[in-house]
Amino acid sequence: MKKLLLLCMTALFCFACNxxxxxxxxxxxxxxxxxxNEMIELSMAEISNCLNLxxxxxxxxxxxxxxxxxxQITYDEKLIFPATVAGNATAVYTVQTGTPEDVEVKACGKCYPERLDDVAWENDLVAFRAYxxxxxxxxxxxxxxxLFTKYNTTEPVxxxxxxxxxxxxxxxxxxxLKDTDPKAANELRNSISYHIDHGFGMDCYAVGPTLGAGVAALMVNDTIIYPWCYNTLxxxxxxxxxxxxxxxxxxxxxxxxTTVVETRVITLDAGSHLNRTAVSYSNLKxxxxxxxGIVLHEPDGAVVADAANGYITYVDPTTGPGNGKIFMGAAFPAAVKDAKVVLFPEQEKKQRNNADGHVLAVSDYEPGSDYxxxxxxxWDKADIKTADAWNRYMADFAQKVRNPLKCSLTSGRGYQN
Incomplete structure (x- = not known):
């Protein structure tokens, strides 16, 4: 169920629409x-006008x-729902007035001021945070x-x-207990820690002072301008x-x-392994x-950097024994100029908690636009088990965002409550 920005076209709205x-x-x-189960978007203004709501x-x-x-009706007045369509085919859905059934919460998040203002969010498959x-x-x-790995449940954790x-x-x-009974203190610490898998997933990913799991950043003279933590949410x-x-x-x-301000709008839909993110920079001249970028935790790790087909991947070793592998990825609806591995010089590696570098996808940012x-x-303990399967997922995803589903709306009579 991948979150894709759709090309939705109104095909036939007759004069009797209302x-x-x-x-x-x-x-x-x-x-x-x-x-x-790809999420599609329709204009609620058009739906409301046609149904005279x-x-x-x-x-x-x-x-x-x-x-x-x-x-769901979104903040920007879009009606979204998951659609399934066979290859080179069409599928038909109907929108009408009625009483909606309860929908199980699959995608949600919040700010945690008690944990240094983390904003953390999740869906039924994956979970993330920004500092x-x-x-x-x-x-x-x-x-x-x-990121937080997640398995054995589709509910929020x-x-x-x-x-x-x-x-x-x-x-x-x-x-x-630290001084009187260190063993008991350690056992209690492990029992509450989200760095330990208690059966539903964990934080076993190392970010450090890097781009982590897929942050975008401007570059000047091949030097990354790292963004700090978010200021407002x-x-x-x-x-x-x-x-x-x-x-x-x-x-x-x-x-x-020093007046350039970055804004990100991050969207995660139910059923998707990937967030859609629109980045803009105000006052850029x-x-x-x-x-x-995706941080590399080994200099010769398994990387795919495919600029032509619009995706990058990396197999992350995770932070501890027994925690499996995390398959990282990013996909791009617009053309990518270059995709490559860039390793840190030895001195910079020490400054970045011994991370080895990044796999980077390089594009151009035009002032006033959205990237x-x-x-x-x-995670290999969840629904995608191998790097080959993940690479296929990412290659397919990149093709889908470059060839979005197309929607046409027709007013008429259909199912009645």
Missing amino acids: ESKTVTVTVANPLAVERS ADTAQIVVLDAEGQQVPC GPALQARGERGYGYD LESFYAKEVDKDARAKIAE EILDNGPLRFTAKLVFTPLDVKGD ETLPVVT VYYWGFA
């Missing part, structure tokens, strides 16, 4: 491969068999995205992870099918100009290279 009881949505797949009216989405499909101003105030260089990790009573007990969508957050960052110093890309991961 008398219509239904809107038929025809979803066309231009690729030969099946598109399973009252302010309090509710709508439902039905598949070809007349069964309800989970849906906040309280961490930056301590002088820590939390430039990159972090991050609140329980954080609740245990920052439990004040447990932390006080650990401090008390606004959660725009919080489930059940989509999480969206807007992060505004501390001003950057770009060639002596000229076109500059922008890179998306859009997708980034995320899979």
Whole structure:
């Protein structure tokens, strides 16, 4: 279920639209491969106009068999729902007034001021976090995205992870036992830590002062301008099918100009391994290279850097024995100029917690535009077991974002409640 920005076209809205009881949505797949549970977006303004909706009216989405499909109306007035379309084929859905069934929350997140202002979010497959101003105030260089592996559940787990990790009573007990019973202190520490797998996943990924799991950054003279932690946060969508957050960052110093401000809008949909992220830089005076980076934790790790087909991948060794492998990746809907491994010089390696470098995808950022890309991961203890399977997933994903599903809307009569 991949979050893709769709090319949605209104095909036939007749003059009798306001008398219509239904809107038929025809979803066309231009690729030969099946598109399973991809999230599509429709304009609520067009839907409302065609159905002549009252302010309090509710709508439902039905598949070809007349069964309800989970849906959500987003902060930017889009109706989203997962669609499945065979290769080189079409599928038909119906939107009409009705009482929606309860939708299980699959994508959600929140800020955790009790954990140094982390913003953390998840869906049924994966989980992530970005570091906040309280961490930056301590002088820590939390430039990159972090991640939490997840398995054995499709339900949200991050609140329980954080609740245990920052439990004040447990932390006080650990401090008390540290001198009198170190073994008991260590056992209690492990029992509450999200760095230990308690059956639903864990944080076994090392970020350090790097781009981490897929942060984008400007470059000047082949030097990455690392972004600090976010400065302000606004959660725009919080489930059940989509999480969206807007992060505004501390001003950057770009060639002596200290007024350049980065804004990111991060979206994670149910069923997707990847976040969609739109990055913009205000006050930037000229076109500059922008890179998306994944940190390397071994100099000769398994990397795919495919600029022509628009994706990069890396097999991360994780932070401890028995924690498996994490398959990292990023995909790009627009052309990529270059994709390559860049290793740190030995001195810089020491400054970056002994990380070895990045695999980078290089593009150009035009002032006033959005740089859009997708980034995320899979874990070999969860649904994608091998690097080959992950590379196929990423190659297919890149093709899909470059060949989006196409939607046409037709007003007319159909299923009735």
